[in-house]
Amino acid sequence: MRAARVLLRPVGFAGFGLLTLVLLAAAFGPVLWGGRAAAVDTGNLLAGPSAEHWIGTDNLGRDLFARVLVAARLSIVLAVAATAISLVLGILLGAAPMLLGRRLGRLVTSAVNVLVAFPGLLLVLFFAVVFGVGARGAALAVGVAGAPAFARLCHTLMAAVSERDYIAVARIAGVSRIRVLLRHVLPNVAEPLIVNATMAAGGVLLTFAGLSFLGLGVQSPSYDWGKLMQDGLNGIYVHPLAALAPGIAVVLAGLAFNLTGEAFAAVFGLGDLPGGARSLEEPREPVAATPAVPGTVLSVEGLRVTIPGPAGPIRAVRGVTFALSDGEAVGVVGESGSGKSLTALAVAGLIEPPVRVEADHLLVAGEDLMAAGAHRRLGTSLAIVFQDPMTSFNPAHRVGPQLAEVSRFHQRMGRKAALARAVDRLRAVRIREPERRARQYPFEFSGGMRQRAMIGMGLMGDPRLIIADEPTTALDVTVQRQVLELLAEVRRDTGAALLLISHDVSVVTDVCDRVLVMYAGRVVEELPAKDLRTLARHPYTRALVAAVPDMDTDLSRPLAVIPGLPADPVHVPAGCAFAPRCPLADDHCRAVAPALVAGVACHKSTEVPV
Amino acid sequence: MSTLSFHDVRVRYGSHTVLDDVSLEVADGQTVGLVGESGCGKSTLARAAVGLAPLTGGQILLDGRPVPNRGRRPVQMVFQDPYSSLDPRMTVGESLAEAMPERLGRTARQAEITRLLALVHLDAARAADLPVRLSGGQRQRVALARALAARPQVILADEITSALDVSVQGAVLNLIRDMRRDLGLSMLFISHNLAVVRYVADHVAVLHNGQIVEFGPTAQVLGAPRHDYTRHLLAAIPGAVPLKEQT
Incomplete structure (x- = not known):
């Protein structure tokens, strides 16, 4: 298949064509033209091109064209x-x-x-x-x-x-x-x-x-x-x-x-994505923009993220709707491939073509992110913390100036004032000796410290929303705890809302008020964090919670497992995406996708014993 | 299965001491959990036992004799990242066959591959697949089957579930417990996740800055920790103690 792709390119076609000719000449040249190339013609020494000798003869009258072909071998x-x-x-x-x-x-x-x-x-x-x-x-x-x-x-x-x-x-x-x-x-x-x-x-x-x-x-x-x-x-x-x-x-x-x-x-090497330019989405009705509800910092409706892939478009996020009030902490949990990180990146406006983001509306801090230039107007009301603190800083620049850059760019502060604020923010995220640390490079920070500095960078402005994508996954439990405590403290001091993406159910229940559970690009359940372990109604949520051992797990029984494999994002089934793995699924589940009603997207939610 | 014992093991890289006189015993048929933060030397201890990290001092003995660090090791290791631990160009069957101690005939080899795959609850038809067709959990099972193919006396499992999704992690942990029950495996189970270690290990060793600070039966170490650092680790588990804002 890859060999065929070589030939499909103009470069590959031309290259292979030429190579075939050259190799044919090398293989058969001496056989076909060997005699002609060696034939001495004393009447035609050093002759110029003629009908008989296309590019002339050499000093013994031998045909040069034949000699060039023979020399190929x-x-x-x-x-x-x-x-x-x-x-x-x-x-x-x-x-x-x-x-x-x-x-x-x-x-x-x-x-x-x-x-x-x-x-x-x-x-x-x-x-x-x-x-x-x-x-x-x-x-x-x-x-x-x-x-x-x-x-x-x-x-x-x-x-x-x-x-x-x-x-x-x-x-x-x-x-x-x-x-x-x-x-x-x-x-x-x-x-x-x-x-x-x-x-x-x-x-x-x-x-x-x-x-x-x-x-x-x-x-x-x-x-x-x-x-x-x-x-x-x-x-x-x-x-x-x-x-x-x-x-x-x-x-x-x-x-x-x-x-x-x-x-x-x-x-x-780096193959490009075929089909990148193709239009993926069926045309849809224009939707009248819903005005922002006061007191809502984030409002997402019908968010869809589509990645072009060799086997067809991957519909990674398939219509996600949720909202965050000012100061609220909402967690998004799900396994890899559930679309939780892409949801966060889309909300942060960090997804670039060929990946496509569409939404009926996507309002962050009052700005419509689907409109052009919204990201810049968003300025510093949005703060983002990523999983890998090593790659979120530029390794070639000192930490202090990197933080200061935010204020210089968005708040038009002078160099000195911005740097002073950076040191102040590093102190706010409890980095010791912030003056000295600000002059250091990211590699001189430990993982936990880099993550604090990242949060500090978000605090350079006046964030109304903090998006944290697996902020503690790369950290040890002890450091994880410090970072989570810091996030809680920042929320209390600034009143910012928090959107926390994590695969770890216990992290989310520790920090958040409300939890969204995602499966195959959809929200399958939305419920208060304190109810996650006991009052979940969706079979997937219950299985997810049961599959994680905690310090009280019964040691005499095997752990609960979810049978089967996660849904293939290229071929999401027509009905409920979880149906093939669900013990309660029937034909109705396999045919009709359930909508998120009263916090749960499941036809069988009433049958699940609570 | 046999007893693997570490005696005053010391590993140094330059002036940096990774392991400082570590002594630990994995007794016959036991699963010993090794916990600690990243960088505390957990993986180095396992790598030293299979000759991937040079010892600066001390000894690692298997039933009283030094573990050979050439040729087929009687101690086998399973790694954290299932995407890096299988050769992408070898089928599952080829990977398993490579680890087998003796060269078998075609039919005997097929039978052994089927037996190994059954041990890790995989279908025999998987033998013809390349790793790229397997999910992370399936790859990790193949990695376990390959470790078993070498007929090891002890297995070292280095963070084998931390790269997996939680639903898959459960299946792999169940498998580890089944294998221990059915095959009487001795195992050193390394993890930073205390709940996971609690679920699979009989004994727990807590490693901190290259030293073992606490060792004992799992229930005792995690239930009534004696060392401050163990208490510190336990308190940091999400959900263990309500989060407090720093003061």
Whole structure:
């Protein structure tokens, strides 16, 4: 399937087409035109182009066009052989740290690093002299000279793979180093290596032509394109085609290799999302904007988030409606793929095309986020805390100025005033010695401290709503508690509302007033946080709560599990998305999706014993 | 199954001491829970037992003899991230076969793969699948089956449920308890989640700054902790004590 995608691109099509021609010439050239290329015609020495000899003859009257075609085999064979030598040597050198152990491996790696620093041509000339003049010497020289670059590439690729746990597992299982290399490492680095080798072959072809041209490569009576160019050079002013034609052949063959490599790289690398531009949604009736209810900081109606995917659009959020009053704390729980994080990101206005956000209305702090430019007007009334505090700060800037930037941008504060406020806010989130900490870089902060600083950044303005997406998932329990306490304190001091996204039911019940339970892109239940463990009515909510062991779980019984797999977001069933896993589901559930009525979206909610 | 014991194990990276004279015993047929914050050395202890982390001092013994750290280890490890612990290019069956101690014939190998998959409640047809077709929970079961394929004497489970969704976590924890009951596995179960450890472990060791600060039967350590740090950990569990705003 991927190979087919290579051909579908113009680059891939052109590359493959050229490559096929070049390879055909290399395979059959000597057979078909070998006789013509060797036929001496003393009556036609150094002739120009004619109907009989398309690009003329050489100093023995041999047909140059046939010679160019025949030379394809030697040129291509030499280029491929040299690339193969580079590749094999490169893999061996690159794998040295893995095969030889740490100390010897480091020595080899340093040597490779030194060699990579030498200009390639210098190495080629050096090795060409060492291995001697001629086709074999040139192939060895070019191959060996290309090895360091491949070694560096292999080393980097392999280092990434050998960090993976399956390598450790294989070693623990007693698989030998060589077998680990052959079975686990090489197959997983093969794609980028092949792509690079294809592109390198194009370069090598050129290098060969250069060597032969300089007289260091192929020697008479053999000839490759470089040799033909050298021969044709003497008469370049009389009939230039004699030198140009082999040159054109080099260019075409090089292009063939490079374009093919490019096409492979594009497909095996970061593939784009097909169907990204396609319209995904059926047209819908325009909805009259509902005016904001006073005292409501967030009001979402019919929120839909759609991600274009290779197997069809993924409808990750399918019509979510909820509202937050001023100062309220609402939690959103659900498993991965339930759409909870995308809901938060959509509310924060942080989703970019090709992912599509649609809503009947989406009001944050009185601003309609579906209108253009709303995000900027929103200014600092929205604060956001992400899961990974390491990636939410720019690692190259000090923490204080990063906080200060918010006030300088949104509140037009001066540099000094903004920095003073940043220090004050760091103090407010209980970071000790805020003056000193403000001058430090994010990596000098611990995970919990970074998360506090992130909250501090949200407090630079005057937030009415804090959106926290799994703010404590990356933190230890003890630090998690401190961050949750800080969030509660911030809410008390500023009166901001909190939208807390978490997979952890107990975190949400600790912090929030109200909980939304999401499954397959919909809210399936909405209830007060204190009732989550005891008064839930939706079978999914009850199963979710029961599946998590706590400090009072009955040890004599197995944990409750939810049978089956989460709904596939590409093919969400027509009826209730939870029906395939639900013990209460009947045909009605499978056919008709239940609406969220009185806090629960379930046809059977009245049958669930409370 | 056998007894795995750590004697004054010390691991240092440069001047940084990760483990400081840790002594711990995983007795025959027991599941010992190891809890502590990230960075306290939990994973390093497990990695040291299979030769993935070099010891600076001390010994790790299996039934009184040093654990070999070459070739097939009698101690097998299951890792946290099921997306990193299976080779994406090997089918489930190939991964399991690679870990088997002896080379089996085709039919014997198939039978063994089926047996292992049944142990972790997976269908035998899964053997032909590549990991990409499996969910996180299914991958983690394959990882467990692969550890069992090596016929280990002790299994080290390093945070094996923390990358999984809660509904899947329950199934994996049930599996661990089943396997211990049916196979009499000895296991070192590492987790930062005290409720999870309470559910699967007979004994609990609390690791703090590279030292074991408390060790004992699970009910005793989690029910009546003696060390301040254990109490601190227990108090931090969400829902344990109402949140207080900092003063």
